[in-house]
Amino acid sequence: MASDKGVTPRSEDFSRWYTDVVQKAELADYAPVRGCMIILPYGYELWEAVKGGLDRRFKETGHQNAYFPLFIPESFLKKEAEHVEGFSPELAVVTIGGGKELEEPLIVRPTSETIIGWAYAKWIQSYRDLPVLINQWANVVRWEMRTRLFLRTMEFLWQEGHTAHATYEEAEEETRRILDLYADFAIADAAIPVIKGRKSPQEKFAGALHSYAIEAMMGDKRALQSGTSHNLGQNFAKAFDIKYLDINNELQYCWTTSWGVSTRFVGAIVMTHGDDKGLRLPPRMAPYQVVIVPIYREEDEKTPVMEAAWRMKAALVAAGIRVHVDDREGQTPGFKYNDWEMRGVPIRMEIGPRDVEKQSVALARRDIPGKEGKQFVPQEGVAAAVQDLLESIHATMLQQATGMRDANLFEIVGDYGRFGEVVESGGWALTWFCGGAACEQKIKDDYQCVSRCFPFDQPYPGQQGPCIVCGHRSAEMAYFARSY
């Protein structure tokens, strides 16, 4: 159980630790409805940082935002066989509206391929209309059995991109472009190292030709699918009649894609970087990159200290740095240190009477605890020093997460017992895998885990090896790991 002053240690109970941090850092709160959450302002700012990083990249690659309705006619979901089978168990259905039974029930969207497919069928006539590159930021609902704050809630926020193309190749190129975009965002903005790869047939999106994903290792070594990109082939085009006349005046079905990142990503940030003192936010995502804690005893000390604090803030803001001055009365500096460490602010700037006198400030970095991470710098040119420090913190956090992950990746060839030991101890096993449903099911039954992906980065490209289960020659290796 967490004491009031801290959180459950990660090593003791990672799950409790996660819940403690999310609540104590005020990212989210429970809602009156099971499985739903209130995203608190600080948590929402993190989500806005995710949105900002992704949205910019979407627009740079030619996508536009639009908005499609929350309600989808029930019949739409039934048009694509795999899709309906995949989503039926977790649908929320509206049967009464305005006090009257509806002629056709309405589905609260679990995802929008169907309604967007319907719209694209209307809009697309000619090859000149292609490609269509649209994204929407929206909420979706999936009636989940077991939920956890951010990682799996019944309603969640996400972006879903939906594109239509003239050829398989263009659709495939788009699908891969987005996966690269996601990976770049995760690494460059969130300091989360991710593995890009293709999902097994069992794990792909319901209705997709094939799915790609970025997989990240959390602090407890479990895998978290942090973003997915699907090549839908012509499955939805055929179900919704999305057709165009090509340059030879021949009618063709479109090739479509869809891809998404959700509020789950906030959970990924928490679980990748957090420690026993709470959150550790990657500088580019942090709502506040610097928090200034003023230190003083008497009124005659307070005035010059506060003056320096506001002056430092102005200097940082002018350099485009996000800063907060913690001028709360009644809390001691020590309390504030702990408070902002819980909230994961990358840099704490302390300004006291001694700093006023010496024209200096103290900078303490969140990623390196204690005195090691603390230094005194001159007030003159502080913005540049902070800027460098933020870069360094990002690099260190990425390096730490990458090191932790790589230390837990194991290559296994042909030894099913050893394979089991690895995944049961929480490691990720990279092994030859035929991709077959029976083999994957056996692993699931034996070790409670399924494949994460066939990584693009194969250790033995062009070679073959024995599937870890059936022993048949397989062309690729796949990662297996327990996951969220």
Next chain:
RNA sequence: CGGGGCGUAGCGCAGUCCGGUUAGCGCGCUUGAUUUGGGUUCAAGAGGCCCCCGGUUCAAAUCCGGGCGCCCCGACCA
């Protein structure tokens, strides 16, 4: 939907077995002092449909019956 646990102040809990003064404790909150370079200390306060409905009884947080809700472990999942 199977297996466990729990509903008492904002949060965490004690009290329930064995019915009986005014229902307590810690944290948090308010006010005032004190403190402030790593979670100060003290004082005085505020705050309760004891999950809901019904029953037994002179008397129910406590016993009995029914309901509802939540959490944890499994199958399903961004």
